Amino acid sequence: MTTNGAIDVTSIADLSAERKELLGRVAEVAKECAGRADTYDRTARFPAEDFDALFAAGLHAPAVPRDHGGLGIGPHGGDALTLWLMTRELAKADLSLGRCWEGHANSLGLLDAFASAEQKERWFAGVVRRGEKWVAWSGEPQAPKPGERRRFGTGLTKVDGGWVLNGSKVFATSATGAQWAILFVNTAGPGGAKHAEADPDALLMLACDLSDPSVTVDDSWWDPIGMRATVSHLVEFRDTFLSEENVIGEPGAFIRDGWKTAFVPHYAASFLGAAEGAYEYAVEYVMRQGKAADPYVQHRVGSMAVNVESGLLWLKHVARMWDSGRLDEARMAGSRARHVIEHLALETVDNCVRACGARSLVRPSPVERILRDLTFYVRHDNDDHVLATIGRATLGETHDATFYKP
Ligand SMILES: Cc1cc2nc3c(=O)[nH]c(=O)nc-3n(C[C@H](O)[C@H](O)[C@H](O)COP(=O)(O)OP(=O)(O)OC[C@H]3O[C@@H](n4cnc5c(N)ncnc54)[C@H](O)[C@@H]3O)c2cc1C
Incomplete structure (x- = not known):
C-alpha cells in the first residue's frame, strides 16, 4: 500500500515488467479521463475523447x-x-467509460473467439488502424414497467444473402459512439439473448455497421440516475439488411459455449474500479481535514482498504483459472467474484460517504457521480439471482450460469 492509501496493484498481481509498463500507460490516460468525467456525465455524452486518448496511447485493441x-x-x-486491471483503472476514472470500454473489449473477444479468418482480417483492421469501437447489444426486456407503453424487441426475416431486422433494443451502450455492434437477435422472436425463452440455437450474432441509415438512435429514452455517459439509448432498426458475411459463429454458440461467463468478472472489475475511486478520494479527504486520528474514520478507512484489496485478490484468483484453462471452475468462480465485489464496492462507497460527510456528495466531488453510477450499474445482473445460481451449482442442481434465470 502507498502512503496515500492507493493499493499497489503491481505487487498484488505479480505482473511482468511489460504488463507493468502497459498498466502504467493506462493509468496516465485514466488520469486525463478523470478530468473529463464530470462533463460527460452532466451532458450525457459518449466519452469520445477518452477513446481517442486510448487509441493514441496504443491501448485501443485489447482483445x-x-x-x-x-x-x-x-x-x-x-x-x-x-x-480486468486495465478496465478497473478506467472505471476508477469514470464508471461510464469503464462500461463502454468493457463493451468494446468484450465484443473484440467475441470476434476473436467466433469470427472467421476473413471477418477478423476485415474488422480487426478497422479497430487497430482506424480506432473503430465495438459494442454488443441484447437489450430487449419483455416485461413492461408501470406506465411503459412502448414494447422493445426485434424480429428477423430470412432473405437472399442474409437477414432483415426490424424492431428496437434498449440499454444499447455506446449507441452514439460505436461504429459497429454485435447484435444478439433471435429467429424465434423478441428477447435478444437475455430475455428470450427460445432454444439457444435460435440466437444469432450479427455484426451491424451502425452508420447504416436504417439504424436510428432515440436518445429520449435514456434519462437514468447514473451511467449517463454510457449513452445506452434506444436503437431502432427499420428493414436493416445484415448480410451472411456479417453472421458471427454458429447459431447458439454464445450460449452453448458459456461466453457471458467471461464477461461477468469483467463487470466486477468495473465495480471495483468505482470503489477504488471513492476510497482514494476518502483517504485524501480525511487526511486533508486532519481527521486521521478519529477512531471511526480509521474504521471506515480500514474497511475500505480491506475491501479493495479483497476485490483485487478475487480478480486475480478468477483470472488464474481462466488463464490456466480451468474453464468450468473459472465460470462459477467469476459469478462468486461478481457477487462479492458488488457488495465490497457498495460498502466501500458507503464507508467513504460516512467518513467524509455530506460535502463529499456535493459536486464537483466525484463521489456524488460514483454513488449514482455504481447504484445503477450493479443492476446489470440481479445479485439475488447470481447468489441463487451459486447455491444451485453448489447443491448440484440444474442452473443457468449465463443469465442466472430462476
Ligand atoms: C448501465 C447499463 C448498461 C447496459 N448495457 C448493455 C449493453 O451494452 N448491452 C446489453 O445487451 N445489455 C446492456 N445492459 C442491459 C442489461 O443487461 C439488462 O438487460 C437490463 O438491466 C434489463 O433491464 P431491467 O433490469 O429493467 O429489466 P428486467 O430484465 O425485466 O429485470 C427486472 C428485474 O426482474 C428480475 N427478473 C427477470 N426475470 C425474472 C423472473 N422470471 N422472475 C423473477 N424476477 C425476474 C431481474 O433479475 C431484475 O431484477 C445494460 C444495463 C445497464 C444498467
Missing part, C-alpha cells in the same frame, strides 16, 4: 490478437488479469 496488431489480452487471449 485483438497480437498477430492482428492488438494487445492480445483478455480471457480468450490467455491473460484475463491484465484486461
